[in-house]
Amino acid sequence: MFLKSKNSEDLSDQDLIFRYKEKNDPExxxxxxxxxxxxxxxxxxxxxxxxxxxxxxxxxxxxxxATELHRHDIGNFKxxxxxTSKNFCLMELRKQKSLRKKEEMWLMNQxxxxxNPQELHLIDTIQNPESDDxxxxxxxxxxxxxxxxxxxxxxxxxxxxxxxxxxxLDEKKVKSLLQNGxxxxxxxLENKHVR
Amino acid sequence: xxxxxxxxxEEQIRRYxxxxxxxxxxxxxxxxxxxxxxxxxxxxxxxxxxxxxxxxDIADLRNRTEKPKKNRKFIWYAAASVLLLIVSSxxxxxxxxxxxxxxxxxxxxxxxxxxxxxxxxxxxxxxQRQPISVETQPEKEITIVENELVIEDLEMESNLADExxxxxxxxLIPAEEEPKQTTYQAAKKVEFVKTAKxxxxxxxxxxxxxxxxxxxxxxxxxxxxxxxxxxxxxEEVVVVGYGIQKKxxxxxxxxxxKPELIVDGKASPAGGWEAFNEYLKTELQTPDSGSPTEKxxxxxxxxISSTGEKEQFEILKGKNDRxxxxxxxxxxxxxxWNPEIKRKTPQRSVVKLKLVFEP
Numbered sequence: 001m002f003l004k005s006k007n008s009e010d011l012s013d014q015d016l017i018f019r020y021k022e023k024n025d026p027e028x029x030x031x032x033x034x035x036x037x038x039x040x041x042x043x044x045x046x047x048x049x050x051x052x053x054x055x056x057x058x059x060x061x062x063x064x065x066a067t068e069l070h071r072h073d074i075g076n077f078k079x080x081x082x083x084t085s086k087n088f089c090l091m092e093l094r095k096q097k098s099l100r101k102k103e104e105m106w107l108m109n110q111x112x113x114x115x116n117p118q119e120l121h122l123i124d125t126i127q128n129p130e131s132d133d134x135x136x137x138x139x140x141x142x143x144x145x146x147x148x149x150x151x152x153x154x155x156x157x158x159x160x161x162x163x164x165x166x167x168x169l170d171e172k173k174v175k176s177l178l179q180n181g182x183x184x185x186x187x188x189l190e191n192k193h194v195r
Numbered sequence: 196x197x198x199x200x201x202x203x204x205e206e207q208i209r210r211y212x213x214x215x216x217x218x219x220x221x222x223x224x225x226x227x228x229x230x231x232x233x234x235x236x237x238x239x240x241x242x243x244x245x246x247x248x249x250x251x252d253i254a255d256l257r258n259r260t261e262k263p264k265k266n267r268k269f270i271w272y273a274a275a276s277v278l279l280l281i282v283s284s285x286x287x288x289x290x291x292x293x294x295x296x297x298x299x300x301x302x303x304x305x306x307x308x309x310x311x312x313x314x315x316x317x318x319x320x321x322x323q324r325q326p327i328s329v330e331t332q333p334e335k336e337i338t339i340v341e342n343e344l345v346i347e348d349l350e351m352e353s354n355l356a357d358e359x360x361x362x363x364x365x366x367l368i369p370a371e372e373e374p375k376q377t378t379y380q381a382a383k384k385v386e387f388v389k390t391a392k393x394x395x396x397x398x399x400x401x402x403x404x405x406x407x408x409x410x411x412x413x414x415x416x417x418x419x420x421x422x423x424x425x426x427x428x429x430e431e432v433v434v435v436g437y438g439i440q441k442k443x444x445x446x447x448x449x450x451x452x453k454p455e456l457i458v459d460g461k462a463s464p465a466g467g468w469e470a471f472n473e474y475l476k477t478e479l480q481t482p483d484s485g486s487p488t489e490k491x492x493x494x495x496x497x498x499i500s501s502t503g504e505k506e507q508f509e510i511l512k513g514k515n516d517r518x519x520x521x522x523x524x525x526x527x528x529x530x531x532w533n534p535e536i537k538r539k540t541p542q543r544s545v546v547k548l549k550l551v552f553e554p
Contacts, residue, residue, distance in 0.1 A: 009199060018349040031261075035200075037260060038201070038205050038253055040235060040238075042208075042237025042240040043237050045241060045244050047235075047245070049247075051252060054240075055256060110416075124229050153222075153225070161218075182229075
């Protein structure tokens, strides 16, 4: 038993899921979930903004896995769990009328969230973004603040905090500038490829 | 993501939130977050909350999600403890067999009874053969045979009288009193009579009289004990006592006391447990008869030597002196005991008894 749990440290998510489906062993499920419980809990905190509520949600998502894993053929467990957890939080928010406003805000950003997490942005994947002409061309076309933040973050390897210090912008503003900048870059790159 | 990576990432989150990273590390982690929206969302959630509480929450969640594992362990513990309980109760049960409960232990009594019966029946089988052949003959002849047998018995008695003058006087007189006696010896004899009745009635009164009268006189007890030590002699005696009537003119008492010695077993009162219980019931006197209120229990132990002597009386759990003395008295005055037999040789052994004084 101890040998098994030692080995399972090195097993992939897929192996664990396979094992769980085969033997319906709650221990295996616990091992799998423990890899992501931090992320799920953090995610719940982000949306539910309440520790106790988030803990309950994290437990309920765990219980959900026991049945859902059998029902779905999961290719990438992490991104599946991400979407499942977010949907669960959405349902929780819906239950609470007082949080309706937040839910609306959340729904406004829905398209962004539903982006396939596995489909990474070009700028996050290539080794030397500076040397890519196409990318550089698009970055030049970005608005001034977005341009500056993307350059500082991707080319000068500055942390959010350093960028905040340098630009005098709020850290959340920096993050959203990066986010929007990346989206514009993507659109720009796709257009260039079409041409 | 493997298990190891998870813990590394958790540590990174902790350090990021607690601001223990270098700027380069911060940037690397933020790059990671750009690639991993799940991580980014989680960190965002954490950064708005109290970081000291978050990690206790996570530990708590880990415990709860890995709970099935603990449940399993619990089941094993439960199984182990149940097993332990069974084993210990078996051991306890075996230990209790050494303590011989006199009152309300019908099981042992039954066993003893069965043992006695089988012995009696066995020993009776030999004389049985004779009557069977007799029964097929006409009635007249039977009476003749019976007469002959009676004569034979009378002869036996006279033989006995000649040979054992010392016993002679006592051997015949208590014969009349016999049926009234309620001692352990008598009880056993009654059983013997019952089983023997089927075979041949005319046989019974005479050997029985000889047997019990001698036993009641108690004069041959010591002799019997001495003989018990020699198992070969003993077997001879048994054959004589129960098997062939003609040799009944030997010591009859031996036949009543000694059969038990052949079989390996614990020390037991001569005459069997049933008779002994009966003896206790009738003879046990509650000391303060003036105000008997409730059941009183006295536990005592004593040693039965290899020759059957009762010695080293000890009160294990007594009430007061009067009760304790009565408990010892009733054993001392009671029937003789057969020593414990192991591999056909008598052994010194400790007997524990529980005496209940009824109000």
